[in-house]
Amino acid sequence: MAFKPQIKIPATYMRGGTSKGVFFNLSDLPVAAQVPGAARDALLLRVIGSPDPYGKQTDGMGGATSSTSKTVILSKSTQTDHDVDYLFGQVAIDKPFIDWSGNCGNLTAAVGSFAISNGLVDKGRLPENGLATVRIWQANIKKTIIAQVPITNGQVQETGDFELDGVTFPAAEVEVAFVDPADGEGAMFPTGNIIDRLVVPEVGEFNVTLINAGIPTIFLNASDLGFTGCELQDDINNDDAILARFETIRAHGALKMGLINDLEEAKSRQHTPKVAIVAPAKGYVSSSGKVIEQSAIDVNVRALSMGKLHHAMMGTAAVAIATAAAIPGSLVNIAAGGKERTAVTFGHPSGTLKVGAQALCVDEQWQVERAIMSRSARVLMEGWVRIPQE
Structure with missing residues (x-):
């Protein structure tokens, strides 16, 4: 019996904060996976190695924890005054589904870097040296996030002496601002009560x-x-x-x-x-x-x-x-x-x-x-x- 060969998709494996995930440019995905639906979910599940009844994700890119079972899809922003649209998928480890209901704040720190390096931010907005302000539209919750990405000699600077507990090695600091952070699904206090x-x-x-x-x-x-x-x-x-x-x-x-x-x-x-x-x-x-x-x-x-x-x-x-x-x-x-x-x-x-x-x-x-x-x-x-x- 003849089996079809594997397909390969351009991707970047990144750490953001205390999480890791597989990042994709939307336009690099197979056409059927460029829109929400079963084809996209099936592809990303297979990339990460889920569902895995052993809970190890050995046959995929996932790391068998919620912090390392993540996917990100980025594209040029469809929103005014934004640079990049950021869609996050939390992949279940032992079940066949992806939760699209929320954001990953840790991986947000990597969104600006990926967007700059992959041409999703207009070059005219990037300094040769200094901090690049990347305006992110968080598509899951429909909110704006601003990332300050360090640039050295026109390239994203990733190395530095900033230490983050939960991450073993130091790196460059990325300041992330969540604008109007009340989640897109309702009032800040959905019951109207603080307690x-x-x-x-x-x-x-x-x-x-x-x-x-x-x-x-x-x-x-x-x-x-x-x-x-x-x-x-x-x-x-x-x-x-x-x-x-x-x-x-x-x-x-x-x-x-x-x-x-x-x-x-x-x-x-x-x-x-x-x-x-x-x-x-x-x-x-x-x-x-x-x-x-x-x-x-x-x-x-x-x-x-x-x-x-x-x-x-x-x-x-x-x-x-x-x-x-x-x-x-x-x-x-x-x-x-x-x-x-x-x-x-x-x-x-x-x-x-x-x-x-x-x-x-x-x-x-x-x-x-x-x-x-x-x-x-x-x-x-x-x-x-x-x-x-x-």
């Missing part, structure tokens, strides 16, 4: 802050679930009962936020919302062995992504943390000391991160003009990715 009471049958009742900023996020007090807020991945990810409890809470929170119509829908919407626990600042030893002093942070936050505790912090969840910390009365703000602030440094499993946001209450509605953080990005490999033909 809600969430009733989860057979699990408990919890005070929660439900926020749409960066990405829809459910914040709970760590102590209400029996945690300290200093947990590392193994403390949670090795316990299936704990993970099941978090997933049940996430599903009920999604329902209360109006993101789903029934609990069953949560199974096909794993990327959003995120669920996170917060606790007052307390020292701990990070996953790398680094001692995090209590005085170095304002609050501890741990967040789950795709059903597992994240090894550091998702970039979009960091936006939610910054936004909630800036709003008096939210669980994040209370855990951080309850004072007015425009920036917060939080502890996560790999270390610390400082993020900024300035909140303003207008007509009894909270608004945040932009949330800002620094990340880094680097091309790991470029060329072609190969997949078997159907």
Whole structure:
């Protein structure tokens, strides 16, 4: 029996923040995959190596974690005053689906670099040396993101001395600003409340802050679930009962936020919302062995992504943390000391991160003009990715 040869597609494998993903120029994809639908999803699933019942993604580019099972499609922007359209797909590891419901804040740091290097940004807007301002249209949530990409001798500069906890080696700093970060699916506080009471049958009742900023996020007090807020991945990810409890809470929170119509829908919407626990600042030893002093942070936050505790912090969840910390009365703000602030440094499993946001209450509605953080990005490999033909 004759089998068809593999097809090859131009692609770039990039790290952005604490995530990795396969980046494509839309025009390089096979014609059937240049539009949303089954053909696109099937292609990207095969690229990443999903679904994999072994959970390893050995026969694909995925790294068997939510942070490394990601795809990005970029194109010249269709929006006025923007340079590039950025579409993100979170690929499930053991299931045959891609979640297009949210953004990846970490990979956002790599979008500007890819766009410049692949001719998606007009050369007239690029300095020979200095910072290039790349105007990104985040197509999943229909929001604007501004990336400041360092340029040296007309080329993207990737090397530098900026250190990001959760990433082993230093690189060039990329400042990313999320403009009007309230998620595109509704109000910043979908219930109209800064704190809600969430009733989860057979699990408990919890005070929660439900926020749409960066990405829809459910914040709970760590102590209400029996945690300290200093947990590392193994403390949670090795316990299936704990993970099941978090997933049940996430599903009920999604329902209360109006993101789903029934609990069953949560199974096909794993990327959003995120669920996170917060606790007052307390020292701990990070996953790398680094001692995090209590005085170095304002609050501890741990967040789950795709059903597992994240090894550091998702970039979009960091936006939610910054936004909630800036709003008096939210669980994040209370855990951080309850004072007015425009920036917060939080502890996560790999270390610390400082993020900024300035909140303003207008007509009894909270608004945040932009949330800002620094990340880094680097091309790991470029060329072609190969997949078997159907």
